[in-house]
Amino acid sequence: MSKASPLKAPQGTHDLLPPDSRRWEQLLVCFAAHARRAGYGFIQTPTFEDLAVFQRMGEGTDVVRKEMYDFKDRSDPPHHLALRPEGTAGVVRAFNQHRPTKANPQAPWKTWYAGPNFRYEAPQKGRFRQFHQLGIECIGTDDPDADVEVIALLWDFYRDIGLKHVTLLINTMGTSEERNAFQPVLQEYLRGRASELHESDREKVESHPMRVLDSKRRESKPVIADAPKMADSLSAQSRERFERVKAGLGALEIPFVLEPKLVRGLDYYTHTTFEFIGDEIGAAQSTIGAGGRYDGLAEDLGGEPTPGIGFATGMERVLLACDAEGVFDTPEAPMEVFIVDVVDGTRARDTAQQLRRAGISAERTFDGRSMRSQMKAADRSGAAFAILIGDDEVEAGEVTVRDLRGAGVQQRVAAGDLVNHLRERLADPDGGGVPDHFYVENRRPAQSPPGTEVPPASAADADTDTRSSSDADDVDADGKAEAGKPDTPGPSDRSTEGDMPEATSGENESATEAKGDDEADEAEDDETADPEAVLHRAKASERLRDIRRALDIDPDG
RNA sequence: GUGACCGUAGCUCAGUUGGUUAGAGCGCUGCCUUGUGGUGGCAGAUGUCGGGGGUUCGAAUCCCCUCGGUCACCCCA
Numbered sequence: 001m002s003k004a005s006p007l008k009a010p011q012g013t014h015d016l017l018p019p020d021s022r023r024w025e026q027l028l029v030c031f032a033a034h035a036r037r038a039g040y041g042f043i044q045t046p047t048f049e050d051l052a053v054f055q056r057m058g059e060g061t062d063v064v065r066k067e068m069y070d071f072k073d074r075s076d077p078p079h080h081l082a083l084r085p086e087g088t089a090g091v092v093r094a095f096n097q098h099r100p101t102k103a104n105p106q107a108p109w110k111t112w113y114a115g116p117n118f119r120y121e122a123p124q125k126g127r128f129r130q131f132h133q134l135g136i137e138c139i140g141t142d143d144p145d146a147d148v149e150v151i152a153l154l155w156d157f158y159r160d161i162g163l164k165h166v167t168l169l170i171n172t173m174g175t176s177e178e179r180n181a182f183q184p185v186l187q188e189y190l191r192g193r194a195s196e197l198h199e200s201d202r203e204k205v206e207s208h209p210m211r212v213l214d215s216k217r218r219e220s221k222p223v224i225a226d227a228p229k230m231a232d233s234l235s236a237q238s239r240e241r242f243e244r245v246k247a248g249l250g251a252l253e254i255p256f257v258l259e260p261k262l263v264r265g266l267d268y269y270t271h272t273t274f275e276f277i278g279d280e281i282g283a284a285q286s287t288i289g290a291g292g293r294y295d296g297l298a299e300d301l302g303g304e305p306t307p308g309i310g311f312a313t314g315m316e317r318v319l320l321a322c323d324a325e326g327v328f329d330t331p332e333a334p335m336e337v338f339i340v341d342v343v344d345g346t347r348a349r350d351t352a353q354q355l356r357r358a359g360i361s362a363e364r365t366f367d368g369r370s371m372r373s374q375m376k377a378a379d380r381s382g383a384a385f386a387i388l389i390g391d392d393e394v395e396a397g398e399v400t401v402r403d404l405r406g407a408g409v410q411q412r413v414a415a416g417d418l419v420n421h422l423r424e425r426l427a428d429p430d431g432g433g434v435p436d437h438f439y440v441e442n443r444r445p446a447q448s449p450p451g452t453e454v455p456p457a458s459a460a461d462a463d464t465d466t467r468s469s470s471d472a473d474d475v476d477a478d479g480k481a482e483a484g485k486p487d488t489p490g491p492s493d494r495s496t497e498g499d500m501p502e503a504t505s506g507e508n509e510s511a512t513e514a515k516g517d518d519e520a521d522e523a524e525d526d527e528t529a530d531p532e533a534v535l536h537r538a539k540a541s542e543r544l545r546d547i548r549r550a551l552d553i554d555p556d557g
Numbered sequence: 558g559u560g561a562c563c564g565u566a567g568c569u570c571a572g573u574u575g576g577u578u579a580g581a582g583c584g585c586u587g588c589c590u591u592g593u594g595g596u597g598g599c600a601g602a603u604g605u606c607g608g609g610g611g612u613u614c615g616a617a618u619c620c621c622c623u624c625g626g627u628c629a630c631c632c633c634a
C-alpha cells in the first residue's frame with residue numbers, strides 16, 4: 001500500500017506563511033489606521049450570503065454569471081448560497097438589515113472591512129480564486145465631498161505604504177436615470193457599427209451596452225473611441241456635482257486622469273467611478289484598487305433608497321505594486337529576549353511566561369537542546385538579550401543576562417529583579433542595535449521581476465527605528481508602551497505621522513542609498529578576506545575576555 | 558473556457574544522444590569549542606525526480622494520460 005499523496009491547497013489559492021505574512025499584517029494595520037482616522041468603523045459580514053444578494057447586485061456581469069462559487073446547504077428546502085465575489089453587496093445588505101442611520105440620521109454610516117473574496121477564474125499574475133480586499137463604504141450621503149474623502153483615503157494609504165507610481169482614473173456615470181437615458185443612445189450607435197465589433201462585444205450591445213465601453217478587444221477599440229460620451233449627456237446638476245469632486249481632488253493635490261470610458265465591471269455604479277492603476281506592475285492585472293458611487297444599490301437589495309460610495313483594493317495586487325516599486329519591505333520583528341535554560345527547561349518555561357506577562361517578547365527552545373544550540377537559536381531570533389540559566393544561577397537564585405547585540409557583556413541579576421532590569425535596558429536607546437547579520441540573513445529574497453529593484457529598507461531603518469520610536473502607535477495593543485517595548489519598525493510608524501509626498505520621497509531616496517551599501521556587504525560576504533569576518537573574530541576574542549573575567553580567570557591569559 | 562511554458566532536497570537550481578548508488582550552493586544537525594551565538598574548518602542528514610500508465614535489459618531523461626504551477630487572451634481587485 002502506497003502512502004496517499006499529500007493534500008494541497010486548491011487551485012488558485014495560497015497559504016500565507018511567516019515571514020511573508022508579516023507584510024500582510026502591516027498592510028492591515030496601516031489600512032486600519034487610515035480608516036479609523038477618517039471615522040470608519042470595522043465591519044465584518046459573512047463570507048457567504050444568499051445568492052440573491054449578489055445576483056441583484058449585477059446580473060449582467062461575468063463575476064455573477066460565470067465566476068461565482070454557489071452552493072446549496074443541507075436545510076429543507078435548501079438555501080441557495082454563494083461565496084462572496086466582492087465586498088460591497090454584503091455591507092449594503094447589512095446596512096439594509098440593521099438600518100444604522102435610523103439612530104443617527106445626520107451622519108453617513110462609515111465602515112471598513114478586510115477579508116477574502118472568491119471567484120472561479122483561471123489563476124494568473126495578480127488573479128486568484130481566493131483573493132483579499134481592503135475596503136470602505138460610506139452609506140447615507142450623496143455629498144460629492146464624500147466621494148473626495150473616499151478617494152483621498154485610498155490615495156493617502158497608497159502613498160503611506162510607499163507607492164509612488166499610481167495613476168488615478170476617474171469618470172462619472174451620472175444618475176441611474178441619466179444612465180438609463182444614455183443607454184439607448186449608445187445602443188443605437190453600437191448597433192450601427194455592430195459588424196466592426198468583436199463577437200463577444202456584439203452580444204453585449206443588446207443586453208449591456210455600457211459594458212462594451214469597457215471592452216479591451218482590439219477589434220472593438222475604434223468603435224469605442226468614437227462612441228458618444230456619457231459625460232456629454234449629463235444634466236447640469238450631475239456635471240456640477242462632478243466638478244465639485246474634481247475640485248476637491250485638486251485642492252487635496254491628488255492628480256487624476258479623466259477616463260470617459262471607465263465603466264467598471266459591476267452594474268451598480270452611478271456618478272463617480274474611479275480606478276487606481278499600479279504603473280510599475282508588468283502584468284495584465286494592474287488595477288490595484290477601484291470603486292465608485294452606488295446610489296441605487298441599497299434599493300436594488302430591497303432596502304430604502306440610500307446613496308453610498310466606497311472602494312475595494314486588492315491586497316495581493318497592492319503588494320505586487322509594492323514589489324514592482326521596491327517599497328514596503330517590512331522587516332522581521334526581532335525577539336527582545338531569548339531564554340537559555342541548560343538545567344531542565346523548568347526555568348525557561350516559567351521565565352518566558354513571566355516576561356511575556358510583563359510585555360516583553362521572549363522565546364526559548366524546546367526538547368532540551370545543548371547550550372550551544374540554544375545560543376544559536378538565540379542569535380537567529382535577533383534577541384537583544386539572552387537569559388542564561390544553569391546550575392550555578394539556580395543555586396544563587398540569579399540569572400545571567402547576556403547582551404547579544406553589543407560586545408557580549410554579561411552580568412548576574414537576581415531572578416526577582418529580572419523584569420525591571422530588562423525593562424530598563426530595553427528602553428535604553430543606546431542599548432545596542434539589531435545585529436547586521438540578523439537582517440542580512442533574514443531578509444526575504446527580492447521577489448520582484450528582473451529589472452526592478454527592492455531596496456532593503458530593513459537593514460537601513462531597523463537600527464534606528466527599532467529603538468527610537470517610543471511614542472505609542474495608536475493601532476498597537478495597549479500596554480506595549482508602558483512595558484518599554486520598542487515599537488515595531490515599519491510603515492505603521494509612518495502612518496501616524498501623516499507624511500506628505502515629499503517626506504515619502506525622501507525616505508525612498510535613503511532607501512535607495514541603503515541598497516548600494518547593502519550590495520557592497522553582500523559582495524564582501526563572498527570574499528575570503530572578509531572585513532566583516534575580521535570584525536567578528538575581534539568581537540569573539542573580546543567576548544572571550546568577558547567570559548574569563550566573569551569566571552574570575554585572568555582576562556588576557 | 559482557449560493557448561504557451563514549466564514541475565528534481567526546506568529554498569534556488571544542475572543533471573550530456575536513456576546507462577552504475579540522482580548532484581551543487583544556501584539552509585539544517587553534530588563536532589572542532591571545558592555551560593556561550595555570528596566568522597572559519599570538518600563531518601552528517603534529507604528526495605514518492607508532481608502522480609499514474611507505457612516503451613526498454615535499463616527512464617529524472619522517450620511516449621500517453623492526469624494533477625499542479627506560471628504567464629497570456631478574456632474578465633476583474
